[in-house]
Amino acid sequence: GSGLYLFRPSEAAGILVHQDSWYPVCNTFYSGDEKGGLLASFYQAAEDVSPELILFEMPGGEIRERFPLVRCPQGVDICEQFRSNWGEMMRQQPQWSPNGRYLAFVVVLDAPTSDLFVYDTQDGNLRRLTSGPDWVGPIEWSPDGTQIIMQELLNDFEFFFDPNSKPPTSVWSVSVSTNEIKLLYETGEAFAAQNIL
Numbered sequence: 001g002s003g004l005y006l007f008r009p010s011e012a013a014g015i016l017v018h019q020d021s022w023y024p025v026c027n028t029f030y031s032g033d034e035k036g037g038l039l040a041s042f043y044q045a046a047e048d049v050s051p052e053l054i055l056f057e058m059p060g061g062e063i064r065e066r067f068p069l070v071r072c073p074q075g076v077d078i079c080e081q082f083r084s085n086w087g088e089m090m091r092q093q094p095q096w097s098p099n100g101r102y103l104a105f106v107v108v109l110d111a112p113t114s115d116l117f118v119y120d121t122q123d124g125n126l127r128r129l130t131s132g133p134d135w136v137g138p139i140e141w142s143p144d145g146t147q148i149i150m151q152e153l154l155n156d157f158e159f160f161f162d163p164n165s166k167p168p169t170s171v172w173s174v175s176v177s178t179n180e181i182k183l184l185y186e187t188g189e190a191f192a193a194q195n196i197l
Helices: 077-081 083-091
Strands: 003-008 013-019 028-033 036-043 052-058 062-068 102-109 115-120 126-128 135-141 147-153 170-175 181-186
Touching: 036 102, 052 102, 062 102, 062 115, 077 083, 083 102, 102 135, 115 135, 115 147
Parallel strands: none
Antiparallel strands: 003 013, 028 036, 036 052, 052 062, 102 115, 115 126, 135 147, 147 170, 170 181
């Protein structure tokens, strides 16, 4: 498409949020109500450019924050070797906390693997919750908003920045307030959704 729009179905009308030659409109995640909120959306200007997570203030559409999904440290071969796969990081869906205060998302930030980060919309702080050595798989918030349930993907040469390319090896809980990480269970590398019901 040629832009990103926010529609109010009851009014059958929309507003232009961002204009560009290409936008992955399927990867947008809203937190707020009919009066306004924050829209998290992925964007990649070109195949060899790091994809970004952009936070828009709604309903005006002003950009509040931009975060690179891939920023490679010096000497990390996997980043350059699979540069054409960087866009696969956009498959790793960010998740809003139940109260809408925090946005959890996955980034390869100066590390050879991905890590879990959380953005606090109240104070604007970005915190790293994990630090390797493996890749972060799909994530989901606990209903009370105190924990993030995180699937872990083994770091090996078969992983190409795509969170859906391999089955998770284990499932962990991560405390948003203390960064405490607990192993919940091993998956036996079964291709099965690990969801909170």
